[in-house]
Structures are given as C-alpha cells and as structure tokens.
Amino acid sequence: MKAPDPDTNKNNYELIVRDLRQTSSRENGRLLLHSEQLSSVRWLADSKTVAVLAQDGQEMSVSLLGVVTGKREIVAGPAKKIKSFGIDDLGNVVVFSAGVPSQPETTLQETRKLRGFPVIPGTAAIDSDYFQDQLHDSELFLVKRKKDDERETTRLRAIGLAAQPIDRFVGNVNSLNVSPDGRYLAFEYVPETTPDSWQASFFVRAVEANGIKSPAWGLMEIATGHCKLAINAPSTGYMPLTWAEDSKSFVANTLAPIGSVWEQQDAAAGFHSLAGWDSYLHLFAVNVRTNVVSEVISKYLGFNKGTILWKKSDGEMFVPTDNGMVLRMKQIDGVWKEINRSARPSLKNGEAHDVIVSGNVLIGINEDIQTPPDLFIYDAKSVQTVVLTDLNPEYRDIFRGDIEKLNWTNKYGVPCEGQLIWPVGYQEGNKYPLVIMNAPTPGVFISDGTYTTAFPPQSLANAGFFVLMAEYTLSDDLIWDTSPRLITTWR
Numbered sequence: 001m002k003a004p005d006p007d008t009n010k011n012n013y014e015l016i017v018r019d020l021r022q023t024s025s026r027e028n029g030r031l032l033l034h035s036e037q038l039s040s041v042r043w044l045a046d047s048k049t050v051a052v053l054a055q056d057g058q059e060m061s062v063s064l065l066g067v068v069t070g071k072r073e074i075v076a077g078p079a080k081k082i083k084s085f086g087i088d089d090l091g092n093v094v095v096f097s098a099g100v101p102s103q104p105e106t107t108l109q110e111t112r113k114l115r116g117f118p119v120i121p122g123t124a125a126i127d128s129d130y131f132q133d134q135l136h137d138s139e140l141f142l143v144k145r146k147k148d149d150e151r152e153t154t155r156l157r158a159i160g161l162a163a164q165p166i167d168r169f170v171g172n173v174n175s176l177n178v179s180p181d182g183r184y185l186a187f188e189y190v191p192e193t194t195p196d197s198w199q200a201s202f203f204v205r206a207v208e209a210n211g212i213k214s215p216a217w218g219l220m221e222i223a224t225g226h227c228k229l230a231i232n233a234p235s236t237g238y239m240p241l242t243w244a245e246d247s248k249s250f251v252a253n254t255l256a257p258i259g260s261v262w263e264q265q266d267a268a269a270g271f272h273s274l275a276g277w278d279s280y281l282h283l284f285a286v287n288v289r290t291n292v293v294s295e296v297i298s299k300y301l302g303f304n305k306g307t308i309l310w311k312k313s314d315g316e317m318f319v320p321t322d323n324g325m326v327l328r329m330k331q332i333d334g335v336w337k338e339i340n341r342s343a344r345p346s347l348k349n350g351e352a353h354d355v356i357v358s359g360n361v362l363i364g365i366n367e368d369i370q371t372p373p374d375l376f377i378y379d380a381k382s383v384q385t386v387v388l389t390d391l392n393p394e395y396r397d398i399f400r401g402d403i404e405k406l407n408w409t410n411k412y413g414v415p416c417e418g419q420l421i422w423p424v425g426y427q428e429g430n431k432y433p434l435v436i437m438n439a440p441t442p443g444v445f446i447s448d449g450t451y452t453t454a455f456p457p458q459s460l461a462n463a464g465f466f467v468l469m470a471e472y473t474l475s476d477d478l479i480w481d482t483s484p485r486l487i488t489t490w491r
Contacts, residue, residue, distance in 0.1 A: 001391065003034070013038040015052060017067050018388060020363070023377060026390040031067050033072070033172060045089035051075075053085055065092055066425035075151055076143050083138065084174045088182035089245075092221065094143040095185050095377060097173040102136035130209070138173040139187075142222065159226045160192050160258075166227075169211070175240040178222075181247040184288060185220040188235050195229070201258045206274055217241060217252060219288070231286055231293060232257040238281065239302030242310065249287050249313040253302035256282055257293055283319065285336070296329055296336045306355030306364060324352025324364055324378065345385045351443050352376070363388075367445045369403050369419060395447070399424045401461030403446065406468070417469040419446065421461045434466040 003014045018029030027459045037055035044051060061077030062085045076085060076096050085096035140156040158166040175188040190213045195201055198204045204214045215237070217230035230241060230254050239253040255277070256262035257264045264280060271280045283300040286293050296317065302308075306320030316339065326342040342362065343353050350368035360380040367373035372392035378385045401421040408416050423432050437457055446469065448456040457467040 014378045023386045028389050042398040044091050051087045084176045086178035088178045089180040092145045093182035097138045100137050138169040156227045179243050179247040184239040187218050242308045244310040244313045246312050251285050304353045318357040320355040342380050369446045400458045421467040423447035424462045432466050436468045
C-alpha cells in the first residue's frame with residue numbers, strides 16, 4: 001500500500017497482513033514492512049511466510065517475512081542493483097536479476113564528466129542515476145538453501161538460444177518466476193538474436209523498424225542453465241507467466257505464436273495494424289515437457305484483472321476477467337472449455353480489479369474514479385460481498401471536483417476521450433484556467449496522478465482549475481513514435 005510521508009515529501013510503501021477470518025468490521029490489518037519501494041510480493045506454501053523485494057535507501061534486498069513472528073530474513077542483497085526475483089514454494093531456491101553497466105566504467109566516467117549529474121539540495125553530491133540509467137544490462141544469480149539452513153549465492157550461467165554461454169543479458173531481465181518445485185525459471189528478456197522465424201511476423205518487423213528489439217519469454221532449466229523460448233511469441237509485459245502448482249505447465253498472455261494457426265486466424269480477422277494490437281492477445285497454456293501450446297481464451301487482456309489459479313495441469317483453471325468475474329476453465333479432449341463463471345461481486349460503488357481466487361472466495365480491489373480503493377471479499381456460495389478495509393478515511397472530509405466523461409475528435413480525425421474534473425465550488429459565468437494531463441487507467445480513483453511525479457488533479461480542482469485527464473488513440477504511423485510530433489494527436 002502506498003504510504004505518503006508529508007515530512008519527507010516522498011511516497012513510501014507498507015506491506016500489510018489482514019486476517020480474513022474477521023470480516024464483521026472494516027479494519028486495515030497489521031504492518032509487516034515499511035519501505036521506500038515494495039514489489040513482487042509472494043506467499044510461500046506454508047501460508048506463514050511472504051517473500052518481497054524491498055528498497056531501503058539506495059539498497060535493494062529480497063526478504064522472507066514471518067507473518068506470525070514478524071521475523072525478517074534477507075536472502076539476497078542488500079545491493080543497489082537487484083531488479084527482479086523469483087522463489088520456489090518452499091523458499092529453498094531464489095533467482096534474482098542484477099543490473100550491470102552496459103558500458104565500461106571508464107566510458108561511464110567520461111560521460112558523467114561531459115554531461116554532469118543532478119544534485120538534490122541537502123543530499124550528498126553523488127550521481128544517483130549511476131545505478132538507474134546506466135545499468136542497462138543484467139546478470140542472474142542463484143541463492144540456494146543448504147542443509148545447515150545457510151544460503152549460498154552463485155552466478156547463474158545461462159546457455160542461450162544459440163547454445164552459447166551468455167555472459168550477461170542485454171537490457172533488463174524482468175518478471176522472474178521460479179516454478180513451485182524450483183526446477184525452472186521463467187523470465188522476460190531480449191534474446192541475444194531475434195529468432196529468424198520471427199521476421200515472418202509483421203508485428204515484430206514493425207516494432208523493430210522503430211529501433212525497438214522484440215522482448216521474449218525465456219524458460220531456463222536452473223540446474224543446467226539451458227534456456228529456450230517459453231512460447232514462440234514476443235512478450236507484451238501485460239501479465240507475468242503463471243505456473244500451475246504442479247510445475248508441469250504455465251499460462252502466458254501473449255500474441256499468437258509465430259507461424260501458428262492462431263496467428264493465421266488473427267490475420268484473417270484483420271490483424272494487420274499495430275493500432276489495437278492488444279485486442280489480439282490470447283491466453284495460452286504451455287506444457288513444459290512436451291512444449292505443446294493450447295489456447296485457453298481467444299481474446300484476453302490480463303492487465304489489471306487479477307491472479308490466475310491453476311492447481312494441476314490436467315485440472316481446472318480459474319481466470320479473472322472484467323469487473324471481478326472469474327471463469328472456470330477445463331481442458332476437455334484437448335480443447336479448453338468454460339465450465340461456468342462466477343457472478344460479479346455486488347459492490348455498492350465502483351468496480352473490482354486485481355482479483356485473487358481461493359476456492360469459492362474472491363478477494364480484490366474495489367474503486368472507481370470517485371471511490372477510493374479498498375479491499376473486498378466475495379463468497380460465491382453465499383453470494384455475499386464484504387468490504388474489508390477503510391484505507392482512506394480522510395477522503396470523507398475532502399471536497400473533490402465532479403468528473404464528467406468527454407469524447408471528441410481532434411483535427412487529424414483521431415477519436416479521443418477523457419475525464420473533465422470541474423473546479424470545486426464552480427460558479428457559472430466565471431472564467432477558470434484549464435490544465436490538461438495524461439489520463440489514468442479507466443476506473444481508477446482520481447486524486448493524485450497515475451504517476452507520482454505528476455501534479456495531483458483533484459488538488460488543482462480544489463484550487464479552482466478545470467482539469468482534463470486526456471486519453472488518446474494513435475494512428476498506425478504514430479503508435480511507436482517517440483518524437484515531439486506525438487503530442488499533436490491530442491489537439
């Protein structure tokens with residue numbers, strides 16, 4: 001949970017544990033960890049331990065937190081360069097990626113002398129960008145628990161697609177996910193060379209024509225370091241790979257595998273343009289041993305939906321969809337079919353997203369543009385929904401501007417949409433200044449901006465401004481454009 005600190009003017013983060021056995025009253029749970037950054041939170045199989053990547057000052061570390069005891073064990077780090085990690089169900093195997101300079105140290109020093117670096121008043125005169133902007137490449141490290149419960153960290157040597165050792169990965173290695181049994185590592189990366197067969201994909205050609213290398217999902221056998229493509233399709237970054245709990249299969253939210261029948265079907269359906277490409281994402285299941293790919297859902301955008309639950313590779317899969325609904329899927333005679341679907345949670349205000357499924361119970365986030373986020377729990381058997389938390393009671397006493405949805409077409413004929421926030425205390429006939437800002441994800445509570453560097457729109461409305469939170473649709477020739485002419489699509 002984001003935890004603003006007015007004294008330091010920074011957004012910190014808190015990891016909270018909430019007892020789900022108590023639902024009769026709203027309460028926010030117990031603090032486990034306070035940090036400048038938190039990510040990749042994962043429960044271990046004992047349901048008593050949580051793994052998390054945390055930042056304290058300039059240092060990053062992977063920690064195991066005892067939910068009952070409050071004990072914190074640092075299993076990787078602290079270091080300034082950890083980017084992502086994965087862990088098995090028992091906490092015995094940890095793999096993390098670390099940033100390394102993409103240029104020699106001497107070149108970096110010359111660059112810093114030439115361009116200088118920013119210094120924040122009141123802080124030491126050090127180059128804070130050194131471990132951020134300059135660490136473009138990545139290395140992988142393996143942390144294993146030994147019999148005496150001590151942990152040993154070694155460099156994980158990878159064998160790439162061309163059967164050659166990889167000294168370092170070009171670019172970031174993200175979304176690390178160790179299989180529950182600790183045998184495999186799934187990760188998102190840029191292959192050392194783009195597979196030859198990918199040049200048959202118009203999507204890959206169009207992206208790389210703009211100087212962007214196509215990332216992929218890799219799959220490594222940890223014991224040997226041998227890597228292969230997890231699925232023969234570029235990754236999209238919308239959703240990490242999710243393992244079945246038996247470690248025999250995983251599920252991926254990607255474009256159709258290159259050269260597959262699904263790619264041919266998408267082309268026949270009109271997929272010849274980068275505009276709207278994410279409407280052609282699929283949900284695929286992949287068997288690790290046989291490499292057999294099966295389509296679970298034809299059109300599925302996993303971003304912001306929630307966490308897929310898949311216990312056995314030959315069993316049922318529970319897939320969150322829009323507004324908290326969950327599809328129960330099962331493979332029958334080689335074809336995935338919908339067995340049934342849950343009812344939508346009955347929420348007083350707003351919608352549901354980021355749902356977690358546990359048996360007949362759903363837990364998720366409830367919010368809309370005027371309703372601050374809270375956690376809810378939904379019991380499919382009793383068809384009852386209970387709001388668990390009261391995370392933002394302060395907003396009951398804060399005046400916020402009314403929000404109106406707008407649609408318009410700019411002078412280039414591109415359809416646009418957005419939300420107009422009216423000034424608090426608006427009086428007809430008076431003139432008010434207008435601020436135009438980038439719109440957040442639809443349905444998200446609007447108070448601060450989508451990015452914490454942006455000015456809070458509701459604060460502007462409270463100070464007497466109109467605020468237009470503008471979204472825009474890009475034409476084909478601009479969709480991957482990073483030049484200044486991109487801003488003209490808003491006009």
